[in-house]
Amino acid sequence: MRLQDLHELPKIRDSLGYLYVEHCRIDREDKAIAIHDATGLTPVPCASLALLMLGPGVKITHAAILTLADTGCLVAWVGEESVRFYAAGTGETRSASRLLHQARLATRRSTRLQVVRRLYEMRFGEELDPALTLEQIRGREGARVRDAYARAAAATGVPWQGRNYDRGNWTKADPVNRALSCANSCLYGLCHAAIVSAGYSPALGFIHTGKQLSFVYDVADLYKTVLTVPVAFEVAGADPKPLERAVRHRCRDTFSQADLLGRVVKDIEYALSVVPAADDAADLDFDADPAAPGRLWDDQTASAPGGVAYGGDQPA
Numbered sequence: 001m002r003l004q005d006l007h008e009l010p011k012i013r014d015s016l017g018y019l020y021v022e023h024c025r026i027d028r029e030d031k032a033i034a035i036h037d038a039t040g041l042t043p044v045p046c047a048s049l050a051l052l053m054l055g056p057g058v059k060i061t062h063a064a065i066l067t068l069a070d071t072g073c074l075v076a077w078v079g080e081e082s083v084r085f086y087a088a089g090t091g092e093t094r095s096a097s098r099l100l101h102q103a104r105l106a107t108r109r110s111t112r113l114q115v116v117r118r119l120y121e122m123r124f125g126e127e128l129d130p131a132l133t134l135e136q137i138r139g140r141e142g143a144r145v146r147d148a149y150a151r152a153a154a155a156t157g158v159p160w161q162g163r164n165y166d167r168g169n170w171t172k173a174d175p176v177n178r179a180l181s182c183a184n185s186c187l188y189g190l191c192h193a194a195i196v197s198a199g200y201s202p203a204l205g206f207i208h209t210g211k212q213l214s215f216v217y218d219v220a221d222l223y224k225t226v227l228t229v230p231v232a233f234e235v236a237g238a239d240p241k242p243l244e245r246a247v248r249h250r251c252r253d254t255f256s257q258a259d260l261l262g263r264v265v266k267d268i269e270y271a272l273s274v275v276p277a278a279d280d281a282a283d284l285d286f287d288a289d290p291a292a293p294g295r296l297w298d299d300q301t302a303s304a305p306g307g308v309a310y311g312g313d314q315p316a
Contacts, residue, residue, distance in 0.1 A: 022055030
């Protein structure tokens, strides 16, 4: 079937999770991409893939990037074993309505605090006492995370001395800390893909702030204690070789079983109280022409049609 426009693509909740590749060449293969490595050629149905992580030694053609962009697959350039993030491409959403809503909430103290409290309530699974201060809530969250580490250590028999790793010396960390870093990196990538695909900014965080991935950290923290912490301890306890590859494979299966891609956007919408308007598409279909600049901001009517030559000359 020939894709007519982006509305025919699978929704993010229906997509496959992520694929990490390194030391290979990627080019276009019909309406998909193909990975060429020492084992041969592997076709990848990128229209149903949420995130492609490119590790060291990857060569990718312009045509392959174009195909990935057209099918809404986020491309992220990462470090060895996917534990560092360097850059990412754009998602498939053309409208900025959700980004603007996110910005309004993040730049007002009262609404930002409401979102922060809601994100913490989602982690705790219960409503918080309105009298609790933000500092008290953070203290409860710290205790919850420490308890999750302790329970995972007790269940797997893996010694736990606390979260400790050196970014400049990866191999110095003990296996469970390396497994946690690798698992969290996979989680960040998937959350990043969902955030961008839904039209939000990964940088406009509420709990976290000041980083290009602040909102990614906010969203990923909703799932760490129930997904990546147990995975990391279980894999570290099995002591596979290589550890990082086993962690990625286990995360892939765990994220799929937990229907993570089906949950992320819904959880973001709940946290930000996003209710899609019935007439969203009536304003302007940005997906119809990706090159269209969109509307112009107006101080009286909020927006005005774009493409008008206000200098006096009408466009040809």
